[in-house]
Amino acid sequence: MNLSNLQPAIGSTRNIKRIGRGTGSGRGGTSTRGHKGAKSRSGYSKKSGFEGGQMPLQRRVPKFGFKNINRIEYKAVNLDVLAALTENGSTTTLDAAFFVTAGLASKTAKIKVLGRGEITKALEVHAHAFSKSAVEAIEKAGGKAVTL
Numbered sequence: 001m002n003l004s005n006l007q008p009a010i011g012s013t014r015n016i017k018r019i020g021r022g023t024g025s026g027r028g029g030t031s032t033r034g035h036k037g038a039k040s041r042s043g044y045s046k047k048s049g050f051e052g053g054q055m056p057l058q059r060r061v062p063k064f065g066f067k068n069i070n071r072i073e074y075k076a077v078n079l080d081v082l083a084a085l086t087e088n089g090s091t092t093t094l095d096a097a098f099f100v101t102a103g104l105a106s107k108t109a110k111i112k113v114l115g116r117g118e119i120t121k122a123l124e125v126h127a128h129a130f131s132k133s134a135v136e137a138i139e140k141a142g143g144k145a146v147t148l
Helices: 079-086 096-101 132-140
Strands: 074-078 110-114 124-127 144-147
Touching: 074 079, 079 110, 079 132, 096 124, 110 124, 110 132, 132 144
Parallel strands: 074 110, 124 144
Antiparallel strands: none
8 A cells, every 4th residue: 555546434524416417417407596586596695693584693692791801800819729729849939930830830821829718938929910908918927019
């Protein structure tokens, strides 16, 4: 066997339907499109969301709210999680690379440290944002909260 004599498995391929090639072919005449109507014409394309003249769902449903295009989305990390990650390790500086290797955030994610839980070790935490309670808890333990 080589590249010059390869062929598909038996039964895996079928001949295409050749439509519009005369009445003797069995698919002539209307060429599988039925009689009249927009769908039978050439150039027909159905508009997305079009429901045949009925009021489309997109227009029937009431609208409310908006999406703020300037929104900054943060990946939340709580103090109890930081405490659990550093209790047996010798790491005292927690930066973006640490959060990525720990699986808490992706490389591009912005990180916000929140104040749930307690922290006893003095840690230097580098993040994009901190809650007030998180800063208080970190500084109370003798650490530093550094904003990136």
